[in-house]
Every structure is written in C-alpha cells, then in structure tokens.
Amino acid sequence: MSAEASTIAVDPEEPAGVGRVILHRILLTVGPILIALVIAGLILVAVGVDPLAYYGYVIERGLLSPTGVQQTLTRMAPMLFLAAGLIVAFRAGIWNLGVDGQFLLGAVTAAAAAPLLANAMPVWAAVVGAFVLATVVAMIWSLVPALLKAYHGVNEIITTLMMTFLGVSFANVLVKLVFLDPETTVPQTRTLPVEDRLPRLFDTTISSGLLLGLVAVIGVHLIMTRTAFGLKLRVVGANPRAAVHAGLDVPWLTIAVFAISAGLAGAGGAVDILGVQGNVRADWNPAYGLTVIPMVFLARLNGFASIAFVLLLSVLSIGGESAARRLGVPNHFTLVLIAIVLIVLAIVEYVDTRYLSRRR
Amino acid sequence: MTGLFSEIFLSALLFGAVTAAVPLLLAGLGEQMSEKAGVLNIGIEGMMIAGAYVGFLVAFMSESLWLGFLGGAVAGMAVSSIMVLLCVRLGLNQIVIGIGLTLGLEGLTALLHHFQFSRTYPRLPAADVLAIPGLADIPVLGPALFQHNLLVYLSVALVFVMGFIYRRTQLGLNLQAAGDKPSALDIAGVDVVTTRTVAVLTTGALAGLGGAYLANVGAGIFVPFITNGAGFLGIVLAMLARGRPLWVLFGALLFGISLSLTTALQVAGINIPTDVIQMIPFLAVMVMLVIFGRKSSLPAALGLPYERGSR
Numbered sequence: 001m002s003a004e005a006s007t008i009a010v011d012p013e014e015p016a017g018v019g020r021v022i023l024h025r026i027l028l029t030v031g032p033i034l035i036a037l038v039i040a041g042l043i044l045v046a047v048g049v050d051p052l053a054y055y056g057y058v059i060e061r062g063l064l065s066p067t068g069v070q071q072t073l074t075r076m077a078p079m080l081f082l083a084a085g086l087i088v089a090f091r092a093g094i095w096n097l098g099v100d101g102q103f104l105l106g107a108v109t110a111a112a113a114a115p116l117l118a119n120a121m122p123v124w125a126a127v128v129g130a131f132v133l134a135t136v137v138a139m140i141w142s143l144v145p146a147l148l149k150a151y152h153g154v155n156e157i158i159t160t161l162m163m164t165f166l167g168v169s170f171a172n173v174l175v176k177l178v179f180l181d182p183e184t185t186v187p188q189t190r191t192l193p194v195e196d197r198l199p200r201l202f203d204t205t206i207s208s209g210l211l212l213g214l215v216a217v218i219g220v221h222l223i224m225t226r227t228a229f230g231l232k233l234r235v236v237g238a239n240p241r242a243a244v245h246a247g248l249d250v251p252w253l254t255i256a257v258f259a260i261s262a263g264l265a266g267a268g269g270a271v272d273i274l275g276v277q278g279n280v281r282a283d284w285n286p287a288y289g290l291t292v293i294p295m296v297f298l299a300r301l302n303g304f305a306s307i308a309f310v311l312l313l314s315v316l317s318i319g320g321e322s323a324a325r326r327l328g329v330p331n332h333f334t335l336v337l338i339a340i341v342l343i344v345l346a347i348v349e350y351v352d353t354r355y356l357s358r359r360r
Numbered sequence: 361m362t363g364l365f366s367e368i369f370l371s372a373l374l375f376g377a378v379t380a381a382v383p384l385l386l387a388g389l390g391e392q393m394s395e396k397a398g399v400l401n402i403g404i405e406g407m408m409i410a411g412a413y414v415g416f417l418v419a420f421m422s423e424s425l426w427l428g429f430l431g432g433a434v435a436g437m438a439v440s441s442i443m444v445l446l447c448v449r450l451g452l453n454q455i456v457i458g459i460g461l462t463l464g465l466e467g468l469t470a471l472l473h474h475f476q477f478s479r480t481y482p483r484l485p486a487a488d489v490l491a492i493p494g495l496a497d498i499p500v501l502g503p504a505l506f507q508h509n510l511l512v513y514l515s516v517a518l519v520f521v522m523g524f525i526y527r528r529t530q531l532g533l534n535l536q537a538a539g540d541k542p543s544a545l546d547i548a549g550v551d552v553v554t555t556r557t558v559a560v561l562t563t564g565a566l567a568g569l570g571g572a573y574l575a576n577v578g579a580g581i582f583v584p585f586i587t588n589g590a591g592f593l594g595i596v597l598a599m600l601a602r603g604r605p606l607w608v609l610f611g612a613l614l615f616g617i618s619l620s621l622t623t624a625l626q627v628a629g630i631n632i633p634t635d636v637i638q639m640i641p642f643l644a645v646m647v648m649l650v651i652f653g654r655k656s657s658l659p660a661a662l663g664l665p666y667e668r669g670s671r
Contacts, residue, residue, distance in 0.1 A: 043468075047475055144646060154649055155658055157400075158599040161592060166642040169635040176633045291463065294456040332470035332584065339464025346456045347446065 029308070032348040036341040043336060047329070054323045062319025070205045074276060075314045078103070080213030081268030082292045083299075083306040084220040089261035091224050091301050093237030094254065098145065098160030099265040099289035101167025105141050106134035106266025108171045110273045111189040111280040112179040114196070123196045131270045138266020139259045141167060146258030150251035156258075168285055175282045187282035198275040207275030214307065216264060221303025233257060265289070294342050298349070313338065367500050373617075373624045374504030379578050381616025382515050383408070383570035383587075387594025388601065388608040389522055390566030395598050396526070397559035398539035398661040402458025403443050405591025406465035407564045408571035411436040413469040415572025416484070416582035417476075425487055429511060429572050436568015439465060440560050448556045451665030462591070470584030477582070487577040509577050511569075518566075522605040535559055536603075539659030542666040552666045567591065599658065600645065615641045 041051030061068040082099050089096035110130040117126035145159035181190040198208050224230035236243045236253050243250050268288075273280060291313055299305035320334030387404055394401040414435035419428025439461060446452045487509045495506040526532040537545035538555040546552050574590065575582045593615060601607035618641040622634040 043471075047471065144650065148649060155599060158596055159646070159649065161596050162642045162646060165589065165593075165596075166639055166646070169639045169642075172635040173633055173639070176635070290459060294453075294459045297453050297456050330471055330474040332467040332474070335463050335467025336471060337467075339460045339462075339467060342456060342460035343446070343464070346452050346460070347450075350450055350452050 025305075028348060028352055029345070032344040033312070033341055035348070036337070036344040039344070040333075040337045040340050044329070044333070049327050049329050054327055054329070057323035057326055058316065058319030060319070061322035062315035067205070068318060068322070072311070072314045072318045073210050074205065074207045075318055076310050077207055077209030077213040077275060078268040078272040078286075079288050079292050079310045079313060080210075080217050080307065081264050081271060082289055083296050083310055084213075084216040084303070085261040085264030085268070086289075086293060086296045087217070087220050087224065087301050087303060087306065088233070088264070089257055090296065091230075091237055092233040092253070092257040093240065094149070094257050094261070095157045096142075096160050096258065096261045096265075097157055097289075097293070098142070098164040098167070099261070099293070100285065100287050101160075101164035101171075102138040102141055102262040102265035103269040103272075103289060104171040104285055105167050106138040106269030107273045107277075107284075108174050108179065108189070108269075108280050109137040109266070110134040110270035111192070111277075112174070114192045114274060115190040118192075118196060127196070127198060127274055130274060131267065134270035134273075135263045135267045138269070139263045141266075142258040142262030143255075146255045149258070150254040171280070171285075172282055175280050175284075179280075181279070189279045191279040192274065194278065197278060198271070207271075209271035209275035212271060213268075216267070217303045217307055220264070224303075291338060294346075298342070298345050312341070316341070369624065369628070371500045371502075371504040373620055374501070375507075376620030376623060377613065377616040378505060378508060378512060379616075380619040381612040382512055383574040383578065383590050384593055384597060384615055385515055385519070385609055385612035386566045386570030386573065387591055388597035388612055389518060389605060390563035390570070391594045391598035392601060392603065392605065392608055393522070393535065393559045393566075394563040395662060396539050396603055396659060397535045397556045398542060398659050398664065398666070399443075399448060399556055399560055400454050400458070400663040401440075401443065401560060401563050402455055402595070403439065403461035404458075404563065404567045404594055405587055405589070406458075406462035407436040407439045407567035408574070408587045408591045408594075409462075409469050409585070410439045410465045411568025411571030412575040412586050413472065413571075413582055415568070416575040419484055419572075419576050420482060425484070425509075425576055428484075428576050429569055432572025432576075433565040433569040436564040436566070436571065437561050438564070439568070440564020443564070444557050444560045447665065448553055448560055451667060454663055454665075466585055469582075473582060473584050481581065481583075483581045484576055486580065509573075511573055511577070515573075516609065519605045519609045526603065526605070531558075536659075538666075539661055542661050546666075546668060552668075556666070567594070570594075596645075602658070611645075614644070617641075 037051075037055060041055070044051040044054055062072050063069055082103060085099055085102075086096065110133070113133045114126055114130035117129045120126075121129070141163065142160075145154075145156050145163055148154035148159055149156045175189055176187045179189045181188055183190075200206060201208055201210070224234065232243075232248055232253060233256075235246060236248060236250055236257075240250055243253075272286075277284075292310065295309040295313055296306055299309050316338055317334055320337060321331055323329070324331040324333055387408055391401055391404050394404075411432035415428045415432025418431030419425050422428070442461060443457060446457050447454045489507045490510045490513070492506040492513075496502045498506070526536070534545060534550050534555045535558075537548070537550075538552050538559070542552045545555065570590070571587060575586055579586060597608050597611040597615075600611055618637055621640075622637045625632060625637065626634065
C-alpha cells in the first residue's frame with residue numbers, strides 16, 4: 001500500500017532555469033500532440049476522410065471561432081473541478097476512481113434542488129444553495145469508502161469503483177422515480193430556466209463556472225503545495241506509516257481527503273447542471289472523469305499544468321464533435337484521438353526523463 | 361405474474377445468469393493474474409471490447425464460432441502486448457496507458473463498426489449448445505446450467521486450473537513473487553519482466569475471449585460499447601477475490617444473476633427501472649465489506665513498474 005502511494009506522490013517541482021524548463025515542457029507537450037495528430041490522421045485516411053479538413057474543423061470550432069471557443073471554455077468548468085478533486089486525492093495517495101459517480105450525484109442533487117429552492121428564495125440564493133447541497137451529497141457519498149479505508153484499510157480502488165457503478169444507477173433511479181419532471185414525457189428532472197442559471201461572463205456565452213473551476217484548481221494547487229495542511233496530506237500520500245510516526249491523525253486526514261475530493265467532483269456536477277445543462281436526463285453520464293484522470297497524471301498532479309491539459313481535452317472534444325458532424329465521421333473518433341494523444345504524451349514523457357533530461 | 365416462479369422462468373433466469381457471468385468470470389480471472397504479478401491492468405475494458413469486435417468479425421466472416429473465439433483472444437492479447445511494452449517493459453504509468461487503451465479501443469471499434477455494419481447490423485446464428493448427458497435432464501437446473509456452449513464449461517474448468525497454477529506450480533509462485541517482492545524474484549534468478557509479461561498477455565487473451573463470448577454467444581451481435589463496464593467489473597471481482605479464483609466465480613455469478621434478473625423482470629412485464637436491480641449486487645458487496653471489512657491484502661508491488669537495481 002505504501003508502495004502504490006509513492007508512485008502517486010511524485011514531486012512535480014523542478015528546480016533551476018524556470019524559463020527553460022517551461023519552454024522544455026511546452027515543447028514536450030506540443031510535440032507529442034503533433035505526433036498523435038499524424039497517427040490519428042492515418043486512421044482518418046484509412047476510413048476515407050481528409051485529415052486536414054478534419055483538423056481544420058477541430059481547430060476552427062474548438063479554438064478559433066467565437067462560439068466554438070466559448071463552448072470550449074464552458075466545457076472546461078466541470079472538468080476543472082474533477083481535476084481539482086483528483087489532485088487532492090492522488091497527492092494524498094488515495095486512488096479515488098469514483099469521481100464519475102460523485103459527479104453524477106452532485107449533478108442530480110443540483111438539478112433537483114435548484115428549481116425547488118428557487119420557489120422559496122431569491123434565485124441567486126437557490127443556485128448557491130443547490131451548489132452547496134450537491135457538494136455535501138457527493139461528500140456523503142464518499143463516506144463509506146472513506147471510513148472503510150481509514151479504519152479497515154479496505155482498498156479504495158474497489159470501493160470507489162463500485163460506488164461509481166452504484167452511483168450511476170442510483171442517479172438514474174432518482175431521475176426516473178423521484179425527481180421526475182411530470183410535464184415532460186422523457187424522464188428528466190425539472191429544467192432550470194436559462195435566466196436562473198449561473199451568470200455568463202460579460203457578453204459571451206461562457207458560463208462563470210469556468211472561473212469557479214479555475215479557482216478550485218488553483219486553490220487546491222496552492223493548498224497542497226503551500227500550506228501545512230497540504231504538506232500533511234502529501235506526507236500521508238508519500239508514506240502513511242511515517243505519517244503515523246510523525247503524529248498525524250491519518251484516519252481523519254484520509255476521511256478529509258475523500259470529502260474534499262468527492263466534494264469537488266460533486267461541485268463539478270453542480271456547475272455543469274447550473275451553468276450549462278439545466279436538467280439531468282435519464283441515463284445521462286458524460287463520464288468526464290475517465291478522461292480527466294489520465295490528464296491529471298500527465299500534468300504530474302500540478303494544478304497549472306492540469307488547466308492546460310483540461311483545455312486541450314476540451315478543445316479536442318468540442319472541436320471533434322463538430323468536425324465529426326460536418327464530415328460524417330462518427331463522434332467516436334474523438335475518443336480515438338484523445339486516447340492516442342494520451343498514450344503518445346506518456347511515451348514522450350518517458351523518453352524525455354530517460355534520455356533527454358539526463359543529458360542536460 | 362403467475363409465471364414468475366414457474367420452472368421455465370427460473371430456468372431462463374439462471375441460464376441468463378450463467379451467460380452474463382462468463383465474460384465477467386474470464387475478465388476477472390485474467391485481471392487476477394495481472395494483479396497477482398503486480399500489474400494493475402486498467403486497460404482490460406479495452407482488451408474486452410477489442411476481443412468482442414474482432415471475435416464477432418472473425419466469426420461473422422468465417423462462420424465459425426470457435427475461430428471467432430480464437431480471434432477475440434488474439435485481439436485481446438494484441439492489445440495487452442501494448443500494455444506489456446509500455447507498462448511492463450518501459451514502466452510507464454499504468455493508469456494513463458490503461459485508460460488510454462480503453463478509450464481508444466472503445467472509440468476505434470465503434471468507428472469500425474460504423475463503417476462496416478451500421479447499415480446492416482448483421483447477427484450471428486445462435487451458438488451451438490453442448491448438453492451434458494444426464495445432468496441436462498434435471499428439471500430447472502438442467503436446462504439452466506448444463507445446456508451451454510462448450511466455452512462455458514471450459515471457463516469454469518479454468519477456475520480450477522488457475523487455482524492449481526497458483527498453489528502447485530513454479531509459475532504460480534513466480535507470479536506471486538512478481539507482485540509481492542519483485543526484487544526477491546529477481547535475486548532468485550527469475551526474470552520479473554518476463555513473468556509479468558506472461559501474466560499480462562494471459563490477461564489480454566482471457567479478456568479478449570470474454571469479449572468474444574459476450575458478442576458472439578451472449579448478444580449474437582456486436583454493437584459499440586457492448587462491454588459496458590464489464591472490464592471494470594472484472595477489476596472489482598479480481599480485487600474482491602484477493603487472489604482466489606473460486607471467489608471470482610462466485611462474484612461473477614452474483615453479478616450475472618442481477619444482470620439476468622434485469623432482463624427477466626422486463627420480460628415478465630414488471631415495471632421497475634433496471635437501475636434498481638443493477639444496484640443490488642454492488643449494495644450487497646458494499647454491505648459485506650462494511651460488515652466484514654478488514655485489511656485487504658493486495659500485492660505489495662501492485663501498480664509499480666519494476667526496474668532492476670532501483671530501491
């Protein structure tokens with residue numbers, strides 16, 4: 001157990017030549033993406049699609065066109081919250097692989113609570129209330145794996161994976177049986193009117209959830225790297241036995257990590273509902289967590305790098321969806337593209353640490 | 361409603377449970393071997409879906425179910441060889457590569473399916489069943505348990521083969537050591553990387569076979585995302601079973617029954633969302649963990665790449 005923790009708690013800080021290091025990292029990120037685009041392009045050629053046209057649309061819709069870039073930035077919000085939650089957990093050596101369940105329950109809670117609360121109080125208070133409730137529900141959802149881990153040492157990979165399966169089904173049960181909107185035929189929760197949702201930034205369609213997400217990631221990064229509490233969590237992650245000897249209350253810290261991590265995931269669900277979706281449809285499960293988990297690892301659990309990787313993910317998924325629609329490729333290609341990017345990034349990272357960085 | 365507890369209903373329910381359990385069993389047994397050897401194989405979902413697609417494609421083209429199974433196993437193994445190269449040999453992050461493989465193969469198989477079959481959605485003929493003489497005539501249990509495809513019996517036999525390998529053979533000891541104390545295995549003169557390679561390739565073959573069974577026998581058709589988390593369930597089963605193959609079988613049957621129950625109740629016209637029933641096995645396992653929860657003894661070096669000479 002201590003062993004698996006030490007892979008997680010890699011110290012991302014690199015000394016010396018900050019400018020050069022940043023340039024190096026940028027090259028190491030852009031290079032693999034280009035390689036990945038070439039490989040994925042070969043697949044496109046194989047199925048008879050012009051890869052240049054495809055990538056043209058991806059960049060235009062994901063990054064350059066005004067509506068596209070606004071969608072991209074909006075899509076980042078829930079993923080940033082997930083990244084924040086994952087950073088806390090992984091740095092503390094807790095494999096929270098259940099963020100998708102926590103996210104979904106947060107989403108359903110927010111969707112159910114917002115319209116109800118809006119009847120009783122001003123809209124802004126209802127939105128804040130729904131947000132807080134979603135966070136709390138996700139925290140409670142993580143309590144069982146947290147207690148099992150803290151007091152019985154039950155491996156959290158099993159429990160959080162199971163709680164995700166359970167959470168996805170439970171969220172569906174809630175949508176179909178409890179919080180059903182009686183006025184629609186499709187099973188879904190009541191829709192939050194557009195004007196009641198999270199405010200948009202300035203004159204754009206970008207949801208202010210983006211700002212909240214950025215605050216969450218940067219806040220988590222600073223807490224983990226700059227505060228005593230963060231140090232304690234990292235000690236638990238690096239070596240739980242040493243943490244016990246250092247007099248840290250490891251079970252309590254473990255529960256705290258689960259609560260923060262799950263709470264952030266739940267908040268991510270709330271932001272997606274209150275900012276963008278407005279309701280939860282039955283069987284809705286975007287499963288953002290599955291793509292954000294490897295991104296967070298590639299970012300070496302660094303908050304700022306995670307923001308860049310989440311942006312990349314968002315560009316690829318928004319641009320990919322649009323390119324696929326225009327060129328008649330199924331949207332599944334986006335998954336392939338993201339997967340190739342992930343694997344090539346990991347390989348180049350390896351080559352770098354093995355051969356390039358050693359020479360310097 | 362009256363038919364709910366009839367013999368035919370019960371027997372169909374159990375038959376469905378076994379059919380649903382076999383892919384989980386194969387995935388769980390495979391994952392168990394990887395984990396024993398110290399590799400957390402998160403890419404197993406990708407290996408299953410590759411096996412499902414190739415297995416279906418080969419069976420459809422060659423009109424031979426068994427060539428299909430073979431194709432599925434080979435496809436799963438091919439995917440796992442990427443995992444071997446990147447994670448076992450080079451020591452890359454097992455979670456990044458595992459999830460990458462899963463996403464990529466889900467996407468790729470869906471893409472290929474779109475271009476080949478999305479207009480026709482061809483189906484395979486029903487798989488041959490091998491009725492075990494004598495046992496197959498038992499009321500209720502006979503048709504439910506002893507009139508399956510040969511692969512089903514072979515999978516169950518595999519549980520005992522695995523148990524034998526782990527307890528009685530040198531390979532079993534090597535696998536265990538590769539997961540618990542790889543440096544000791546290295547000192548004993550056995551190559552850790554080779555041992556883990558064997559384990560991960562076996563995992564791939566079993567997962568691919570499970571996927572092929574799921575598509576060819578369970579569904580009779582390949583549709584995108586057909587594995588639907590079966591690989592992740594395999595991971596859960598392997599971890600719950602903690603190295604004991606028989607427990608994977610029990611776990612797979614438990615989840616198989618609940619999967620079968622969801623379809624059976626729908627057929628019987630009972631109006632409960634399937635999600636309620638799908639929650640039951642997870643709830644049962646969580647409750648069991650809460651009541652009996654104690655230290656789970658996972659291999660000490662699980663998830664860690666082995667590099668000779670490193671601490």
